[in-house]
Amino acid sequence: MTLVHPDTRPADGLATVLESLSSRFHNRLSTAAAIREQHGHTTTWHKNQPPDAVVFAQSAEEIAEVVRVCAANHVPVIPFGTGTSLEGQVNAPMGGVSIDVSQMNRVLEVHPEDLDCIVQPGVTRKQLNTELRATGLFFPIDPGADASIGGMVATRASGTNAVRYGTMKDNVLALTAVMADGSIIRTGRRAKKSSAGYDLTRLLVGSEGTLGIITDITLRLYGIPEAISGGVCPFDSLEGACNAVIATIQSGIPVARIELLDELQVRASNAYSKLSMRETPTLFLEFHGSQNGVAEQSELFGEIAAEFGGGPFEWTHNAEERTKLWQARHDAYFAVMQLRPGTQGLATDVCVPISRLAECIMETKADIDRLGLVAPIVGHVGDGNFHVSVMVDMDNPDELRDVDEFMELLVERAIAMEGTCTGEHGVGQGKMKYLDAELGGSVDVMKSIKRALDPLNILNPGKIVRV
Amino acid sequence: MTLVHPDTRPADGLATVLESLSSRFHNRLSTAAAIREQHGHTTTWHKNQPPDAVVFAQSAEEIAEVVRVCAANHVPVIPFGTGTSLEGQVNAPMGGVSIDVSQMNRVLEVHPEDLDCIVQPGVTRKQLNTELRATGLFFPIDPGADASIGGMVATRASGTNAVRYGTMKDNVLALTAVMADGSIIRTGRRAKKSSAGYDLTRLLVGSEGTLGIITDITLRLYGIPEAISGGVCPFDSLEGACNAVIATIQSGIPVARIELLDELQVRASNAYSKLSMRETPTLFLEFHGSQNGVAEQSELFGEIAAEFGGGPFEWTHNAEERTKLWQARHDAYFAVMQLRPGTQGLATDVCVPISRLAECIMETKADIDRLGLVAPIVGHVGDGNFHVSVMVDMDNPDELRDVDEFMELLVERAIAMEGTCTGEHGVGQGKMKYLDAELGGSVDVMKSIKRALDPLNILNPGKIVRV
Numbered sequence: 001m002t003l004v005h006p007d008t009r010p011a012d013g014l015a016t017v018l019e020s021l022s023s024r025f026h027n028r029l030s031t032a033a034a035i036r037e038q039h040g041h042t043t044t045w046h047k048n049q050p051p052d053a054v055v056f057a058q059s060a061e062e063i064a065e066v067v068r069v070c071a072a073n074h075v076p077v078i079p080f081g082t083g084t085s086l087e088g089q090v091n092a093p094m095g096g097v098s099i100d101v102s103q104m105n106r107v108l109e110v111h112p113e114d115l116d117c118i119v120q121p122g123v124t125r126k127q128l129n130t131e132l133r134a135t136g137l138f139f140p141i142d143p144g145a146d147a148s149i150g151g152m153v154a155t156r157a158s159g160t161n162a163v164r165y166g167t168m169k170d171n172v173l174a175l176t177a178v179m180a181d182g183s184i185i186r187t188g189r190r191a192k193k194s195s196a197g198y199d200l201t202r203l204l205v206g207s208e209g210t211l212g213i214i215t216d217i218t219l220r221l222y223g224i225p226e227a228i229s230g231g232v233c234p235f236d237s238l239e240g241a242c243n244a245v246i247a248t249i250q251s252g253i254p255v256a257r258i259e260l261l262d263e264l265q266v267r268a269s270n271a272y273s274k275l276s277m278r279e280t281p282t283l284f285l286e287f288h289g290s291q292n293g294v295a296e297q298s299e300l301f302g303e304i305a306a307e308f309g310g311g312p313f314e315w316t317h318n319a320e321e322r323t324k325l326w327q328a329r330h331d332a333y334f335a336v337m338q339l340r341p342g343t344q345g346l347a348t349d350v351c352v353p354i355s356r357l358a359e360c361i362m363e364t365k366a367d368i369d370r371l372g373l374v375a376p377i378v379g380h381v382g383d384g385n386f387h388v389s390v391m392v393d394m395d396n397p398d399e400l401r402d403v404d405e406f407m408e409l410l411v412e413r414a415i416a417m418e419g420t421c422t423g424e425h426g427v428g429q430g431k432m433k434y435l436d437a438e439l440g441g442s443v444d445v446m447k448s449i450k451r452a453l454d455p456l457n458i459l460n461p462g463k464i465v466r467v
Numbered sequence: 468m469t470l471v472h473p474d475t476r477p478a479d480g481l482a483t484v485l486e487s488l489s490s491r492f493h494n495r496l497s498t499a500a501a502i503r504e505q506h507g508h509t510t511t512w513h514k515n516q517p518p519d520a521v522v523f524a525q526s527a528e529e530i531a532e533v534v535r536v537c538a539a540n541h542v543p544v545i546p547f548g549t550g551t552s553l554e555g556q557v558n559a560p561m562g563g564v565s566i567d568v569s570q571m572n573r574v575l576e577v578h579p580e581d582l583d584c585i586v587q588p589g590v591t592r593k594q595l596n597t598e599l600r601a602t603g604l605f606f607p608i609d610p611g612a613d614a615s616i617g618g619m620v621a622t623r624a625s626g627t628n629a630v631r632y633g634t635m636k637d638n639v640l641a642l643t644a645v646m647a648d649g650s651i652i653r654t655g656r657r658a659k660k661s662s663a664g665y666d667l668t669r670l671l672v673g674s675e676g677t678l679g680i681i682t683d684i685t686l687r688l689y690g691i692p693e694a695i696s697g698g699v700c701p702f703d704s705l706e707g708a709c710n711a712v713i714a715t716i717q718s719g720i721p722v723a724r725i726e727l728l729d730e731l732q733v734r735a736s737n738a739y740s741k742l743s744m745r746e747t748p749t750l751f752l753e754f755h756g757s758q759n760g761v762a763e764q765s766e767l768f769g770e771i772a773a774e775f776g777g778g779p780f781e782w783t784h785n786a787e788e789r790t791k792l793w794q795a796r797h798d799a800y801f802a803v804m805q806l807r808p809g810t811q812g813l814a815t816d817v818c819v820p821i822s823r824l825a826e827c828i829m830e831t832k833a834d835i836d837r838l839g840l841v842a843p844i845v846g847h848v849g850d851g852n853f854h855v856s857v858m859v860d861m862d863n864p865d866e867l868r869d870v871d872e873f874m875e876l877l878v879e880r881a882i883a884m885e886g887t888c889t890g891e892h893g894v895g896q897g898k899m900k901y902l903d904a905e906l907g908g909s910v911d912v913m914k915s916i917k918r919a920l921d922p923l924n925i926l927n928p929g930k931i932v933r934v
Contacts, residue, residue: 111820111822112717113713113717113821113822114820114821114822115716115717115821116820155662156662156666157662158660162660166637167660169660169666169669170633170637179908179912183908183911184908185906185907185908185909185911185912186906186907186908186909187906187909188887188906188909189882189885189886189887189905190820190885190886191818191819191820191851191852191881191885191886191887191890192818192820192821192850192851192852193625193629193634193818193850193852193887193890193891194818194887194889194890195622195623195624195673195887195889195890195891195892195893195894196887196888196889196894196898196901196902196905196906197673197894197902197906197909197910197913197931197932198670198673198674198678198913198916198931199623199636199666199669199670199672199673200909200912200913202636202666202669202670203665203666203669203670203916205666206662206664206665206666207665211665223719246580249582250579250580250582252690290760290763292759293757293760296757351658351659351660351661352658353578353581353583353657353658353659354580354581354582354659355578355580355581383659383660384658384659385658385659385660414658415656418656418657418658419656419657419658420655420656420658420660420661420662420663421663422661422662422663423658423660423661423662424660424662425662426662427662427663427664431663434663435663435664438656438663439652439653439654439655439663439664440652440653441646441650441651441652441653442652442653442654442655442664442667443664444650444652445646445652445667445920446664446665446667448919448920449665449670449916449919449920450665451919452915452916452918452919453912453915453916464664464665465664
């Protein structure tokens with residue numbers, strides 16, 4: 001096997017590709033600077049590396065055509081959903097063609113009786129839930145942004161409901177993907193479980209476009225719970241809030257959401273989302289079940305919170321109040337960006353076993369204070385997963401050095417506590433350097449798989465592993 | 468890359484391996500016929516193909532040594548747990564060395580506070596639950612036999628609790644494996660979720676020893692429910708029982724177990740397990756939750772059953788009665804083997820979307836009747852997964868032809884209904900021929916992965932895909 005690096009592509013490879021795609025896609029191919037820059041958008045502090053062109057694809061067959069033309073000319077292809085990934089996943093460090101799937105935004109099939117549906121990759125999570133409303137079903141996975149389902153599959157996204165409903169890995173039954181040679185494969189069918197060969201579904205979930213380009217997805221759905229209660233619980237201390245989370249999870253209360261906002265995040269969210277929460281470490285909670293069940297769970301949680309300096313836990317069945325709360329939670333990152341205008345946000349993400357959560361967060365907080373960073377902590381703490389959003393003055397080299405140090409310490413600590421360098425944001429460009437420390441020889445196996453399935457290294461090169 | 472088939476191994480390859488392993492492992496290497504045959508044991512009608520030798524390994528490092536010696540001489544290695552797989556997974560069609568992990572049977576770590584544990588692959592599921600008893604936790608996955616956890620990982624096993632707790636794919640957090648070159652990798656850590664690169668955990672779960680040999684496993688655990696209720700519900704008709712299952716799942720009752728036994732299976736289980744159930748299609752059920760919760764669920768189910776000609780639904784909190792019932796369910800296959808002494812059992816397994824379950828089972832039953840087979844139906848019907856155990860007179864060519872026809876029809880029907888040729892038994896040797904029909908081009912991707920990770924094709928060759 002010969003691995004051809006995109007840099008070794010024929011001198012006129014890109015020109016050939018652009019000519020071919022232009023005559024095939026006409027005004028659905030763009031090389032305009034603004035469009036290209038938008039498709040290298042990274043949401044965070046990662047530098048924008050725009051692709052050479054953008055194709056707005058409308059079908060798996062069209063994507064396969066693009067891939068075949070690019071493969072023949074050793075030109076990279078980078079799939080693009082909504083561009084809300086956080087680790088540089090849509091950047092084009094080696095140039096190439098961005099395949100925008102936003103026009104592939106139809107819900108193809110809904111099977112309420114089987115609790116599943118099939119969607120195109122450009123459908124966004126909010127769009128899906130709007131279209132499902134009449135069925136009494138919902139799809140629970142909810143990263144902060146209104147991301148595309150394709151992007152959520154590609155990054156193995158999760159969100160606030162993962163503590164109860166799992167992540168994308170648990171909620172994709174099967175998918176269709178265009179592989180590096182332009183072939184189109186379907187990794188499974190609609191059976192709820194299967195032992196038929198290697199789990200290619202799970203291999204592609206989280207592969208960030210480096211092994212195949214996802215063109216439709218079969219998702220698990222859930223009945224909207226009979227009753228939902230939710231509320232907010234302030235704590236005297238960050239440690240108390242963390243320990244209440246640990247005790248809640250260990251007690252077996254089937255909490256649907258349990259989210260931490262530190263004091264600074266509460267201040268930012270109050271300002272951005274026009275709320276009036278007490279500015280102290282706070283948990284946002286939600287319980288799903290029967291009317292009696294959610295009341296029982298809410299009361300049990302209130303008792304646990306009180307033991308750790310929390311409360312009062314004010315909860316409600318009122319849908320409007322809950323919606324406002326969770327919108328504020330989803331907007332947490334955008335709220336933070338208002339804290340320090342003119343800076344770039346670094347949105348990072350680690351995950352540790354729940355027993356180490358309080359210790360990990362307290363040590364992280366100590367680093368933030370010592371380095372004098374503006375960096376709220378927020379997280380899906382029921383899974384041991386939390387985020388630090390560091391607001392960085394990109395023109396201050398001292399601060400950049402401090403942020404680098406902070407990141408290293410954060411990841412080293414998570415790994416030392418048997419955790420992971422990313423719970424849900426993925427590797428992209430930003431976390432590549434930590435994979436060896438976390439996974440050792442497994443990274444070589446990943447490289448072998450990448451080389452086997454993409455020998456020319458044209459699928460989103462420069463992400464996850466360097467081959 | 469050159470793919471060296473084991474048949475092309477150096478003429479003295481096997482002799483070299485046996486000599487080397489003998490001097491290293493002494494009486495933990497056996498070439499005795501009885502031991503070898505036991506390790507080619509297939510439980511079902513698949514022909515016994517014993518390995519050339521068996522090594523009783525005691526550590527990952529020892530397994531790595533065996534793999535390196537075998538790789539150097541192009542000799543296959545076949546991992547062996549308890550030998551209870553059903554599709555010929557432990558057979559040695561190309562000879563080679565069986566690596567028996569039954570002496571690697573320690574529970575290495577239990578972390579009750581994180582709801583996880585780390586076990587060696589030879590730990591059996593019953594042993595694990597016995598060792599966990601004092602912690603108040605349990606591991607729910609329960610194939611019929613008292614299988615090893617390593618084997619359950621390798622075949623992506625599930626069982627009666629999967630409708631509530633998922634399959635092995637959902638309950639392995641990480642694992643350690645020896646790869647084809649003798650390297651030892653760890654696929655993840657103890658964080659409850661991670662987006663750190665390709666999901667090698669899920670790739671190895673269900674790979675049946677063809678990509679790596681599993682040497683320890685980090686499992687998710689669950690708190691033993693506050694209350695458990697269970698019982699038996701007879702139905703007037705098979706169709707009524709199936710439709711009651713569909714309605715129960717669609718209603719969102721969080722049933723923990725819902726198992727179907729057809730009339731013939733009830734008769735077999737009555738005889739084998741000394742029960743006195745009415746000989747009619749019957750559902751076995753179990754509910755997990757709070758005292759109020761399980762009572763509520765049991766009553767709701769009783770109402771649904773009555774609508775479909777089922778009942779009375781007799782349920783109990785009594786642990787002893789429940790245990791007897793579920794032991795009978797787990798012994799279903801052994802009970803069937805007594806139905807027709809002198810025959811071999813064919814234990815097959817398909818899975819369809821739940822909306823197609825009644826139709827699929829009724830058409831299957833019609834085939835059984837038309838062909839005059841002795842073949843009870845039993846299954847994890849809450850997942851749309853069911854088994855047919857055909858008792859085959861291996862000396863009757865007409866009957867063998869009929870059984871072949873039956874199998875083809877069963878699998879074709881499941882696939883036509885958007886289902887899978889195996890919900891939980893795996894591919895092994897028995898289901899290889901159906902993979903193309905089910906998965907098309909995905910099979911080529913599986914072959915690429917197999918060639919990349921095992922270029923010499925020494926890891927359990929002749930299973931899942933032919934390379």
